[in-house]
Amino acid sequence: MSTINQMSQLKTMLRQDNVYHDLSVPQLVENILQRNEADLTSSGAVRATTGTYTGRSPQDKFIVRDQESDSVVNWGPTNQAIDEETFINLYHKVLHHMGQNQQLFVFNGFAGADHDHRLPIQVVTEFAWHNLFARQLFIRPDTDELKEHEPEFNVVSAPTFKADPSKDGTHSEAFVMISFKHRTVLIGGTEYAGEIKKSIFSVMNFLLPTKNVLPMHCSANVGSKHDVALFFGLSGTGKTTLSADEHRRLIGDDEHAWSDHGVFNIEGGCYAKCINLSQEKEPQIYNAIRFGSVLENVNLTEGTREPDFDDTSLTENTRAAYPIQNIDHIIQPSIAGHPNTIIFLTADATGVLPPISKLTKEQAMYHFLSGYTSKLAGTERGVTSPQATFSACFGAPFLPLPPATYAEMLGEKIDQYDSQVYLVNTGWTGGPYGEGKRMKLSYTRAMVQAALEGAFDHVETHQDPFFGLHIPLQCPGVPDEVLIPRQTWEDRVAYDQSASQLAMKFHENFKQFRHAGENIAQAGPCYKG
Template identity: 75%
Template sequence: MSTNTLDSLVARLTDLDVNHKNLSVAELVEKVLSREEGVLSSTGAIRATTGTYTGRSPKDKFIVKDEESQDHVEWGSVNQPISEDKFENLFHKVIDYLEKQDELFTFNGFAGADEKYRLPIQVITQFAWHNLFANRLFIRPSKEELENHKAGFTVVSAPHFKADPEVDGTNSETFIIVSFKHRIVLIGGTEYAGEIKKSIFSVMNYMLPTKNEVLPMHCSANVGAEGDVALFFGLSGTGKTTLSADPSRSLIGDDEHAWSQNGVFNIEGGCYAKTVNLSAEKEPQIFNAIRFGSVLENVILDENREADYDDTSLTENTRAAYSIDNIDNIVRPSRAGHPNTIIFLTADASGVLPPISKLSKEQAMYHFLSGYTSKLAGTERGVTEPQATFSACFGSPFLPLPAAEYAKMLGEKIDEHNSEVFLVNTGWTGGPYGEGSRMKLGYTRAMVQAALEGELKNVETVQDEFFGLHIPTECPGVPTEVLHPKKTWADKDRYDQQAQDLAKKFHENFKQFDHVTKDIAEAGPTFKG
């Protein structure tokens, strides 16, 4: 497919008279309601449901294999290849389908708060609420920026168009296809808005390292009153959004960042927070951010249109999308200096990892490459209960390049800026999932605060017998016995077995990283196999 052909297809789509270009939030809300795509909640937020797909569909994600991508992308089950011919044929079908729609919506904005590295993007959607979602999640341009905007990447979302796997080369009716050569993301067969957000993150994970030598990161970030910067790495459900929304610190962003020679910057202009069990008492910043212009996804409303965040009858992966401006204490623009503290978050469903531990440089590299957590119900299609999973760099579904390339960049930056690294377990204590209990948020907040404020620098530590992690013997605001997971279990022998089982899983997973140095390879659990 030629570039001219592609340009003509995009022009056909964007120049339609029925298109709604860069509507205001109020106009988009009106469209959502008039088209019956969603309803207003009691706070003025739009509530929409996504049908069958209430989470990402990783098995339906593809990258076009061509001369641009073939030598850079790590091909496999995460980055599945699709031919240019298949992409061209499917793209033609989608355009033909969308041209028959009465209304289409476009949003022009940016990914990347640092103007030196930002990517101009265009999001074309079949649904008004998807365009509202894009308006909330990406960086909104000024009037002058909009007049001079030229998209460097275009997302086309046609949720009601379904692929024919036998003809189109997909695995199902659903598809998320990225063409780095033609700067197009094609989405169809799914109404889950998160695919729009994450497709652009995948794009940035390719373009920032290869084009700019900048490290993209699946993490949240905030900054203290003294200018100290903290990063929070972790997969969905581990607490990135919750823990970074700290009233005593200014939020840089909740999910996607990049680390350049100038410091850290947010890739997005909004937040996409999990809302299961959300309350004003536990997470006031997030709770109060959900107001007019925000989007509630798959959240149940009661008879008074009040959100019932405890009701997970549609999915546990209920979400809220809102502008970062809805958070009172934010950094404007969303940039800051180099990180002083880096926190790896995991939600360990086996209940054996310590709630906080200090990592050496080698342990930091080991656990960054491992990216362990328990995949929580509802974050992906087909996941109904927690599953132990390893996701390199805490974000392998979004990494087009080999994980080692991102890890090498992180290691170099930790060395250069002398960043301290901690592993924090927000998962289970006193037993595994179903028997123990989730770590109290208050305890986790206290541990994170102690790490950020340097209160753990000189605290005595003990080394965990299975994982080699250095556990502080005390932490302000946290009972001593909570810091040592084995002490919270009634059955100590069963704890040992669970810990040994998890250590084995770490070892099996890390075999794929046979190129790392010996000191990093030996920084993991002391598996007694």
């Protein structure tokens, strides 16, 4: 079997004259426009389209099974195994393909704002706009750091290379393969830039726990009293929107880690969903989209080239990528103390979960392991309407290790630092998707603010009979009747039926965590049919 001390093969290829290393933003934008990869918008951002793949393709993601990964990875449908020889053969094919290109682009940077735990990475791309994306999303080194930079993980992105499943061991023309032994991520057949970002997050989810550092799929910000808040949730639940608060400083919008010293951002930028984005509702995100930013699959108004954020004809998963410095009120470097408040976000399409509830320690562990939400349209290929889903730790697609590994670490830290935990439903109220309405953002913001300020500490609560959740009966800025979901439905019998059905889904899903402990299992929904 061939081996990869062929990182030498990659190094040789990257020494060629047609390879551009660490170009500035203006240089990358110039290349993007010259190569007709994207359009320049009225705000100065570039807009690219990604063809067939407008979201992640989880069925095409693999981890190389070898002596380093075999006994520790949680193998299954999420972490699909591929053998080392298949990976190496495809690696050679991809590098040969990229070697034929007229131009290649290289970004050198870091994942992890904490110098004690950061990972030096190198991203090699066929497209200039993919390199701009990487430059804006990861942490950019200063001049001295760049001189000393030695990558410990490589990302090789070749969207124009189409795999042959019959020969290459893939499921389709697209693939994302991670080899921890060879410290390489290999991406091909898909132009969706989010695969670059999320593959490195998966890498950090493998590496950081060995240092007793908890990687987390969450956004984070800091208040005026240095109080830290975390917002967990899958794509589309509001992590980016709710953490971009003009009254608090942003640490980051999507990926963080929690060490013995506190919380730090894994990234150097933001990757915001921008469907129905408006300056009025989300001014920080709207104003961040300017020169150097990247828009994905956003249609432009003919003539003016103004982004039409309400147009979903390409996908509902329209995206904007920009450096965190484009947001006002950030904390730099992106490091803060231990979390005072932890918020689990869910977009419940059934409309039965309360808009906010306070969780006990055991309930927090139950809902963290459950990771319930409704998967929103466009986030993954083939998803066209909300679908109920359970994603362990609110990020199962990115967890190479068993969910219990991360859950146990979170439980220990909640105990150690006395963090308060809330479950917030940003989904539907008054009925299910198609009948009810999406929870008003202004109400959600008011509830989150109350949680961060400790306003619920002495408020009377109601225990939901289906889910056992403790619901505050009052919240400044929110009508009382909104807080109890059953009261928002005209048909109370229909509510009871939907709530009992969702409760049963929780119970069925949690059977996979039978080793979690009886106290945690009993913290789930009360109603069992």
